[in-house]
Amino acid sequence: MRGPARLTIDLDALAGNWRTLQRHAGGAECAGVVKADSYGLGLDATAPALWEAGCRTYFVAHVHEGVRLRGLLPSAVIYVLNGLLPGSADAHARERLRPVLGSVEEIEEWRTFLATSGWRGEAALHVDTGINRLGLDLAAAAALAARLREVPLSLVLSHLACAEDAAHPMNALQVAAFREARGHYPGVPASLANSSGIFLPGATFDLVRPGYALHGGNPLPGRPSPTRPVVALEAGVIQVRDVPEGASVGYGASWTAGRPSRIAYIHLGYADGFLRAGSGPDGHSGAVVSVADRRCPVVGRISMDMAAADVTDLPEGTLRRGDAVEVIGPTLSIEEVAERAGTIGYELLTDLGRRYERRVLGCGTASPSHSAAGFRSA
Ligand SMILES: *Cc1c(COP(=O)(O)O)cnc(C)c1O
Numbered sequence: 618m619r620g621p622a623r624l625t626i627d628l629d630a631l632a633g634n635w636r637t638l639q640r641h642a643g644g645a646e647c648a649g650v651v652k653a654d655s656y657g658l659g660l661d662a663t664a665p666a667l668w669e670a671g672c673r674t675y676f677v678a679h680v681h682e683g684v685r686l687r688g689l690l691p692s693a694v695i696y697v698l699n700g701l702l703p704g705s706a707d708a709h710a711r712e713r714l715r716p717v718l719g720s721v722e723e724i725e726e727w728r729t730f731l732a733t734s735g736w737r738g739e740a741a742l743h744v745d746t747g748i749n750r751l752g753l754d755l756a757a758a759a760a761l762a763a764r765l766r767e768v769p770l771s772l773v774l775s776h777l778a779c780a781e782d783a784a785h786p787m788n789a790l791q792v793a794a795f796r797e798a799r800g801h802y803p804g805v806p807a808s809l810a811n812s813s814g815i816f817l818p819g820a821t822f823d824l825v826r827p828g829y830a831l832h833g834g835n836p837l838p839g840r841p842s843p844t845r846p847v848v849a850l851e852a853g854v855i856q857v858r859d860v861p862e863g864a865s866v867g868y869g870a871s872w873t874a875g876r877p878s879r880i881a882y883i884h885l886g887y888a889d890g891f892l893r894a895g896s897g898p899d900g901h902s903g904a905v906v907s908v909a910d911r912r913c914p915v916v917g918r919i920s921m922d923m924a925a926a927d928v929t930d931l932p933e934g935t936l937r938r939g940d941a942v943e944v945i946g947p948t949l950s951i952e953e954v955a956e957r958a959g960t961i962g963y964e965l966l967t968d969l970g971r972r973y974e975r976r977v978l979g980c981g982t983a984s985p986s987h988s989a990a991g992f993r994s995a
Protein backbone atom coordinates (compact mmCIF):
# COMPACT_ATOMS: atom_id res chain seq x y z
CA MET A 618 0.00 0.00 0.00
CA ARG A 619 1.46 3.35 -1.00
CA GLY A 620 -1.52 5.62 -0.40
CA PRO A 621 -2.25 7.02 3.06
CA ALA A 622 -5.23 4.79 3.76
CA ARG A 623 -7.01 2.14 1.78
CA LEU A 624 -10.57 0.86 1.88
CA THR A 625 -11.16 -2.51 0.27
CA ILE A 626 -14.67 -3.47 -0.79
CA ASP A 627 -15.23 -7.13 -1.57
CA LEU A 628 -18.10 -7.45 -4.04
CA ASP A 629 -17.94 -11.24 -3.99
CA ALA A 630 -18.64 -11.13 -0.25
CA LEU A 631 -21.51 -8.68 -0.87
CA ALA A 632 -23.04 -10.94 -3.54
CA GLY A 633 -22.48 -13.98 -1.30
CA ASN A 634 -24.24 -12.20 1.57
CA TRP A 635 -27.25 -11.52 -0.63
CA ARG A 636 -27.43 -15.23 -1.55
CA THR A 637 -27.04 -16.23 2.12
CA LEU A 638 -29.85 -13.90 3.19
CA GLN A 639 -32.02 -15.10 0.32
CA ARG A 640 -31.54 -18.67 1.63
CA HIS A 641 -32.50 -17.59 5.16
CA ALA A 642 -35.59 -15.74 3.91
CA GLY A 643 -37.67 -18.90 3.81
CA GLY A 644 -39.11 -18.46 0.33
CA ALA A 645 -39.58 -14.69 0.56
CA GLU A 646 -37.90 -12.44 -2.00
CA CYS A 647 -34.67 -10.88 -0.76
CA ALA A 648 -34.41 -7.20 -1.67
CA GLY A 649 -31.38 -4.94 -1.13
CA VAL A 650 -31.43 -1.76 0.96
CA VAL A 651 -28.80 0.55 -0.55
CA LYS A 652 -29.63 3.93 1.00
CA ALA A 653 -26.85 6.34 2.04
CA ASP A 654 -24.63 5.43 -0.91
CA SER A 655 -25.01 1.75 -0.13
CA TYR A 656 -24.18 2.13 3.57
CA GLY A 657 -21.14 4.20 2.66
CA LEU A 658 -19.58 1.57 0.42
CA GLY A 659 -20.37 3.20 -2.92
CA LEU A 660 -23.53 2.51 -4.89
CA ASP A 661 -21.75 2.52 -8.27
CA ALA A 662 -19.88 -0.63 -7.29
CA THR A 663 -22.45 -2.40 -5.14
CA ALA A 664 -25.63 -2.02 -7.22
CA PRO A 665 -24.38 -3.85 -10.34
CA ALA A 666 -22.88 -6.59 -8.15
CA LEU A 667 -26.19 -7.10 -6.34
CA TRP A 668 -28.07 -7.14 -9.63
CA GLU A 669 -25.69 -9.77 -10.98
CA ALA A 670 -26.23 -11.86 -7.84
CA GLY A 671 -29.97 -11.85 -8.59
CA CYS A 672 -31.32 -8.98 -6.50
CA ARG A 673 -34.22 -7.31 -8.33
CA THR A 674 -35.85 -5.06 -5.73
CA TYR A 675 -34.07 -2.14 -4.01
CA PHE A 676 -34.80 0.41 -1.33
CA VAL A 677 -33.25 3.87 -1.01
CA ALA A 678 -34.15 6.66 1.41
CA HIS A 679 -34.33 9.69 -0.90
CA VAL A 680 -35.59 10.38 -4.43
CA HIS A 681 -32.18 11.54 -5.63
CA GLU A 682 -30.69 8.23 -4.47
CA GLY A 683 -33.37 6.50 -6.50
CA VAL A 684 -32.56 8.58 -9.58
CA ARG A 685 -28.90 7.62 -9.26
CA LEU A 686 -29.76 3.95 -8.80
CA ARG A 687 -32.08 4.04 -11.83
CA GLY A 688 -29.09 5.18 -13.91
CA LEU A 689 -27.18 2.10 -12.77
CA LEU A 690 -30.02 -0.46 -12.91
CA PRO A 691 -32.55 0.33 -15.64
CA SER A 692 -34.81 -2.65 -14.86
CA ALA A 693 -34.75 -2.72 -11.05
CA VAL A 694 -37.79 -2.18 -8.85
CA ILE A 695 -36.85 0.81 -6.68
CA TYR A 696 -38.70 1.97 -3.57
CA VAL A 697 -38.10 5.31 -1.85
CA LEU A 698 -38.41 4.70 1.88
CA ASN A 699 -38.67 8.22 3.26
CA GLY A 700 -41.99 8.78 1.55
CA LEU A 701 -43.22 11.29 -0.97
CA LEU A 702 -41.41 14.60 -0.72
CA PRO A 703 -43.93 17.39 -1.54
CA GLY A 704 -44.00 17.97 -5.30
CA SER A 705 -41.84 14.96 -6.13
CA ALA A 706 -44.53 12.69 -7.62
CA ASP A 707 -43.58 13.48 -11.22
CA ALA A 708 -39.90 12.78 -10.47
CA HIS A 709 -40.95 9.36 -9.21
CA ALA A 710 -42.93 8.73 -12.39
CA ARG A 711 -40.13 9.93 -14.67
CA GLU A 712 -37.63 7.53 -13.10
CA ARG A 713 -40.15 4.75 -12.39
CA LEU A 714 -39.54 4.99 -8.64
CA ARG A 715 -42.12 3.70 -6.18
CA PRO A 716 -42.79 5.95 -3.21
CA VAL A 717 -43.34 4.32 0.16
CA LEU A 718 -46.41 6.30 1.22
CA GLY A 719 -46.21 6.96 4.93
CA SER A 720 -48.96 9.43 5.79
CA VAL A 721 -52.46 10.45 4.72
CA GLU A 722 -51.04 13.63 3.11
CA GLU A 723 -48.63 11.60 1.00
CA ILE A 724 -51.39 9.23 -0.08
CA GLU A 725 -53.61 12.16 -1.09
CA GLU A 726 -50.81 13.82 -3.06
CA TRP A 727 -50.00 10.58 -4.87
CA ARG A 728 -53.69 9.88 -5.59
CA THR A 729 -54.16 13.37 -7.05
CA PHE A 730 -51.04 12.93 -9.15
CA LEU A 731 -52.30 9.59 -10.51
CA ALA A 732 -55.69 11.09 -11.34
CA THR A 733 -54.29 14.15 -13.13
CA SER A 734 -51.25 12.64 -14.87
CA GLY A 735 -52.59 9.26 -15.91
CA TRP A 736 -49.46 7.62 -14.41
CA ARG A 737 -50.30 4.10 -13.24
CA GLY A 738 -47.02 3.23 -11.53
CA GLU A 739 -47.12 1.39 -8.25
CA ALA A 740 -46.39 2.51 -4.71
CA ALA A 741 -45.88 0.90 -1.31
CA LEU A 742 -47.91 1.61 1.78
CA HIS A 743 -46.05 2.12 5.06
CA VAL A 744 -47.87 0.91 8.16
CA ASP A 745 -46.61 1.71 11.64
CA THR A 746 -46.69 -1.28 13.96
CA GLY A 747 -44.94 0.28 16.94
CA ILE A 748 -41.72 2.04 15.99
CA ASN A 749 -43.66 5.32 15.74
CA ARG A 750 -41.53 6.68 12.97
CA LEU A 751 -43.30 6.72 9.61
CA GLY A 752 -46.46 5.03 8.42
CA LEU A 753 -50.21 4.90 9.01
CA ASP A 754 -51.32 3.55 12.36
CA LEU A 755 -53.36 0.36 12.34
CA ALA A 756 -56.71 2.11 12.53
CA ALA A 757 -55.88 4.37 9.57
CA ALA A 758 -54.48 1.42 7.59
CA ALA A 759 -57.82 -0.37 8.07
CA ALA A 760 -59.98 2.69 7.43
CA LEU A 761 -58.17 3.72 4.25
CA ALA A 762 -58.10 0.28 2.62
CA ALA A 763 -61.19 0.93 0.49
CA ARG A 764 -59.96 4.38 -0.67
CA LEU A 765 -56.58 2.91 -1.52
CA ARG A 766 -58.09 0.62 -4.14
CA GLU A 767 -57.61 3.49 -6.61
CA VAL A 768 -53.89 3.50 -5.83
CA PRO A 769 -51.97 0.58 -7.30
CA LEU A 770 -50.00 -0.92 -4.39
CA SER A 771 -47.20 -3.40 -4.93
CA LEU A 772 -46.17 -3.68 -1.27
CA VAL A 773 -47.38 -3.13 2.28
CA LEU A 774 -44.46 -2.65 4.64
CA SER A 775 -43.64 -1.96 8.24
CA HIS A 776 -40.39 -1.65 10.17
CA LEU A 777 -39.18 -3.40 13.33
CA ALA A 778 -37.88 -1.40 16.28
CA CYS A 779 -35.92 -4.09 18.17
CA ALA A 780 -35.11 -6.80 15.64
CA GLU A 781 -31.45 -7.19 16.70
CA ASP A 782 -32.66 -8.23 20.17
CA ALA A 783 -34.41 -11.53 19.43
CA ALA A 784 -35.78 -11.77 22.99
CA HIS A 785 -37.41 -8.34 22.94
CA PRO A 786 -41.21 -8.59 23.45
CA MET A 787 -41.76 -5.85 20.87
CA ASN A 788 -40.92 -8.27 18.04
CA ALA A 789 -43.88 -10.61 18.49
CA LEU A 790 -46.22 -7.63 19.02
CA GLN A 791 -45.08 -6.04 15.77
CA VAL A 792 -45.33 -9.31 13.81
CA ALA A 793 -48.91 -9.79 15.07
CA ALA A 794 -49.88 -6.18 14.34
CA PHE A 795 -48.40 -6.40 10.87
CA ARG A 796 -50.25 -9.63 10.14
CA GLU A 797 -53.47 -7.82 11.00
CA ALA A 798 -52.60 -4.74 8.95
CA ARG A 799 -51.67 -6.63 5.81
CA GLY A 800 -54.96 -8.53 6.10
CA HIS A 801 -56.73 -5.33 5.02
CA TYR A 802 -54.79 -5.44 1.73
CA PRO A 803 -55.47 -8.89 0.31
CA GLY A 804 -53.25 -9.82 -2.61
CA VAL A 805 -50.67 -7.13 -1.88
CA PRO A 806 -47.20 -8.55 -0.98
CA ALA A 807 -46.02 -7.73 2.54
CA SER A 808 -42.61 -6.88 3.99
CA LEU A 809 -41.52 -6.46 7.61
CA ALA A 810 -37.99 -7.78 8.14
CA ASN A 811 -34.75 -5.80 8.01
CA SER A 812 -31.44 -7.70 8.34
CA SER A 813 -32.02 -8.95 11.89
CA GLY A 814 -35.73 -9.48 11.27
CA ILE A 815 -34.91 -12.24 8.77
CA PHE A 816 -33.82 -14.34 11.75
CA LEU A 817 -36.96 -13.74 13.84
CA PRO A 818 -39.81 -16.24 13.81
CA GLY A 819 -42.64 -15.41 11.43
CA ALA A 820 -41.20 -12.10 10.26
CA THR A 821 -40.14 -12.81 6.68
CA PHE A 822 -43.58 -12.49 4.96
CA ASP A 823 -43.21 -12.02 1.16
CA LEU A 824 -40.14 -9.81 0.92
CA VAL A 825 -37.22 -9.07 3.24
CA ARG A 826 -35.25 -5.80 3.30
CA PRO A 827 -31.69 -6.34 4.55
CA GLY A 828 -29.16 -3.52 4.38
CA TYR A 829 -26.63 -3.86 7.19
CA ALA A 830 -26.10 -7.63 6.90
CA LEU A 831 -25.81 -7.36 3.14
CA HIS A 832 -22.96 -4.88 3.58
CA GLY A 833 -21.13 -7.18 6.01
CA GLY A 834 -22.67 -6.25 9.36
CA ASN A 835 -23.59 -8.95 11.85
CA PRO A 836 -27.40 -9.07 12.19
CA LEU A 837 -27.08 -11.34 15.26
CA PRO A 838 -25.16 -9.32 17.89
CA GLY A 839 -23.08 -11.46 20.21
CA ARG A 840 -23.40 -14.52 17.97
CA PRO A 841 -21.34 -15.68 14.99
CA SER A 842 -22.28 -13.67 11.93
CA PRO A 843 -24.12 -15.47 9.14
CA THR A 844 -22.67 -12.93 6.69
CA ARG A 845 -19.12 -12.20 5.52
CA PRO A 846 -17.23 -8.93 6.01
CA VAL A 847 -17.39 -6.70 2.93
CA VAL A 848 -15.08 -3.85 3.96
CA ALA A 849 -11.53 -3.72 5.18
CA LEU A 850 -9.67 -0.57 6.15
CA GLU A 851 -5.92 -0.16 6.42
CA ALA A 852 -3.97 2.95 7.29
CA GLY A 853 -0.34 3.70 6.55
CA VAL A 854 2.24 4.57 9.17
CA ILE A 855 3.53 8.15 8.84
CA GLN A 856 6.30 7.70 11.38
CA VAL A 857 7.23 5.73 14.48
CA ARG A 858 8.83 7.68 17.32
CA ASP A 859 9.95 7.19 20.88
CA VAL A 860 8.20 9.18 23.57
CA PRO A 861 9.74 9.41 27.04
CA GLU A 862 7.88 8.50 30.19
CA GLY A 863 5.80 11.45 31.39
CA ALA A 864 5.39 13.04 27.94
CA SER A 865 1.90 13.65 26.59
CA VAL A 866 0.68 12.86 23.10
CA GLY A 867 -1.70 14.89 20.96
CA TYR A 868 -4.20 17.73 21.40
CA GLY A 869 -5.29 18.47 24.90
CA ALA A 870 -2.40 16.41 26.29
CA SER A 871 -5.08 13.86 27.18
CA TRP A 872 -2.72 10.88 27.31
CA THR A 873 0.57 10.69 29.11
CA ALA A 874 3.11 7.95 28.58
CA GLY A 875 3.41 5.91 31.76
CA ARG A 876 6.62 4.35 30.53
CA PRO A 877 9.09 4.99 27.74
CA SER A 878 6.85 4.37 24.73
CA ARG A 879 6.98 3.81 21.01
CA ILE A 880 4.19 5.58 19.17
CA ALA A 881 3.10 5.00 15.57
CA TYR A 882 1.34 7.89 13.85
CA ILE A 883 -1.07 6.71 11.18
CA HIS A 884 -2.76 8.39 8.23
CA LEU A 885 -6.26 8.21 9.62
CA GLY A 886 -8.32 10.81 11.42
CA TYR A 887 -11.85 11.83 12.11
CA ALA A 888 -12.11 13.34 8.63
CA ASP A 889 -11.78 9.75 7.43
CA GLY A 890 -14.58 8.47 9.62
CA PHE A 891 -12.20 7.33 12.35
CA LEU A 892 -14.47 8.76 14.97
CA ARG A 893 -12.96 11.16 17.49
CA ALA A 894 -15.14 9.54 20.15
CA GLY A 895 -12.79 6.55 19.85
CA SER A 896 -9.96 8.57 21.44
CA GLY A 897 -8.94 6.46 24.41
CA PRO A 898 -8.39 8.67 27.42
CA ASP A 899 -6.23 7.30 30.25
CA GLY A 900 -7.84 4.26 31.80
CA HIS A 901 -10.40 3.78 29.05
CA SER A 902 -10.41 1.30 26.21
CA GLY A 903 -11.03 3.28 23.08
CA ALA A 904 -10.06 2.53 19.51
CA VAL A 905 -7.37 0.02 18.64
CA VAL A 906 -5.48 -0.90 15.50
CA SER A 907 -4.19 -4.34 14.71
CA VAL A 908 -0.64 -5.16 13.66
CA ALA A 909 0.16 -8.77 12.83
CA ASP A 910 -2.94 -9.84 14.80
CA ARG A 911 -1.92 -7.83 17.88
CA ARG A 912 -4.11 -5.04 19.14
CA CYS A 913 -2.41 -1.72 19.82
CA PRO A 914 -4.38 0.98 21.66
CA VAL A 915 -4.96 4.35 20.06
CA VAL A 916 -3.63 6.96 22.48
CA GLY A 917 -4.33 10.67 22.79
CA ARG A 918 -7.00 12.47 20.82
CA ILE A 919 -7.74 11.32 17.30
CA SER A 920 -7.15 14.39 15.15
CA MET A 921 -8.51 15.32 11.74
CA ASP A 922 -5.85 13.61 9.65
CA MET A 923 -3.98 11.31 11.98
CA ALA A 924 -4.09 9.14 15.05
CA ALA A 925 -1.42 7.72 17.36
CA ALA A 926 -1.13 4.06 18.36
CA ASP A 927 0.95 2.76 21.23
CA VAL A 928 3.12 0.03 19.67
CA THR A 929 5.56 -0.30 22.57
CA ASP A 930 4.65 -3.94 23.13
CA LEU A 931 5.38 -4.98 19.55
CA PRO A 932 8.78 -6.48 18.87
CA GLU A 933 11.26 -3.77 17.84
CA GLY A 934 11.14 -3.14 14.11
CA THR A 935 7.71 -4.75 13.54
CA LEU A 936 6.32 -1.50 12.25
CA ARG A 937 8.09 0.99 10.03
CA ARG A 938 7.25 4.13 8.12
CA GLY A 939 5.09 3.20 5.11
CA ASP A 940 3.75 -0.04 6.62
CA ALA A 941 0.01 -0.53 6.98
CA VAL A 942 -2.01 -1.26 10.12
CA GLU A 943 -5.42 -2.92 10.15
CA VAL A 944 -8.27 -0.67 11.30
CA ILE A 945 -11.23 -2.76 10.10
CA GLY A 946 -10.61 -6.30 8.88
CA PRO A 947 -10.21 -9.94 9.81
CA THR A 948 -9.27 -9.20 13.44
CA LEU A 949 -11.36 -6.06 13.92
CA SER A 950 -15.04 -6.34 13.00
CA ILE A 951 -17.11 -3.26 12.24
CA GLU A 952 -19.10 -4.02 15.40
CA GLU A 953 -16.00 -3.96 17.59
CA VAL A 954 -14.57 -0.83 16.00
CA ALA A 955 -17.93 0.92 16.36
CA GLU A 956 -18.40 -0.14 19.96
CA ARG A 957 -14.97 1.16 20.87
CA ALA A 958 -16.09 4.57 19.58
CA GLY A 959 -19.41 4.37 21.42
CA THR A 960 -21.56 3.79 18.35
CA ILE A 961 -22.95 1.06 16.08
CA GLY A 962 -21.59 -0.52 12.92
CA TYR A 963 -24.26 1.21 10.83
CA GLU A 964 -22.90 4.64 11.76
CA LEU A 965 -19.31 3.54 11.28
CA LEU A 966 -20.03 2.32 7.74
CA THR A 967 -22.03 5.36 6.66
CA ASP A 968 -19.32 7.68 8.04
CA LEU A 969 -16.51 6.02 6.09
CA GLY A 970 -14.33 8.71 4.59
CA ARG A 971 -14.17 9.90 1.04
CA ARG A 972 -10.44 10.36 0.64
CA TYR A 973 -9.32 6.76 0.84
CA GLU A 974 -7.84 4.85 -1.98
CA ARG A 975 -10.81 2.59 -2.71
CA ARG A 976 -10.02 -0.87 -3.92
CA VAL A 977 -12.94 -2.86 -5.24
CA LEU A 978 -12.47 -6.62 -5.42
CA GLY A 979 -14.51 -9.35 -7.04
CA CYS A 980 -17.47 -9.66 -9.40
CA GLY A 981 -15.32 -9.38 -12.48
CA THR A 982 -13.71 -6.05 -11.55
CA ALA A 983 -10.60 -6.21 -13.71
CA SER A 984 -8.74 -3.37 -12.09
CA PRO A 985 -9.00 -1.53 -8.80
CA SER A 986 -11.07 1.62 -8.94
CA HIS A 987 -9.95 4.74 -7.16
CA SER A 988 -12.07 7.53 -5.81
CA ALA A 989 -9.16 9.93 -5.49
CA ALA A 990 -6.39 10.71 -7.92
CA GLY A 991 -2.76 10.21 -7.11
CA PHE A 992 -2.86 6.91 -5.25
CA ARG A 993 -1.39 3.76 -6.58
CA SER A 994 -2.11 0.40 -5.09
CA ALA A 995 0.81 -1.72 -3.97
C1 LIG B 1 -32.68 1.02 6.69
C2 LIG B 1 -33.94 0.26 6.59
C3 LIG B 1 -33.92 -1.13 6.35
C4 LIG B 1 -32.64 -1.93 6.38
O1 LIG B 1 -32.30 -2.16 7.72
P1 LIG B 1 -31.00 -2.99 8.14
O2 LIG B 1 -31.12 -3.08 9.62
O3 LIG B 1 -29.83 -2.21 7.68
O4 LIG B 1 -31.09 -4.30 7.46
C5 LIG B 1 -35.12 -1.77 6.12
N1 LIG B 1 -36.29 -1.08 6.17
C6 LIG B 1 -36.35 0.24 6.43
C7 LIG B 1 -37.68 0.92 6.47
C8 LIG B 1 -35.19 0.97 6.67
O5 LIG B 1 -35.25 2.27 6.96
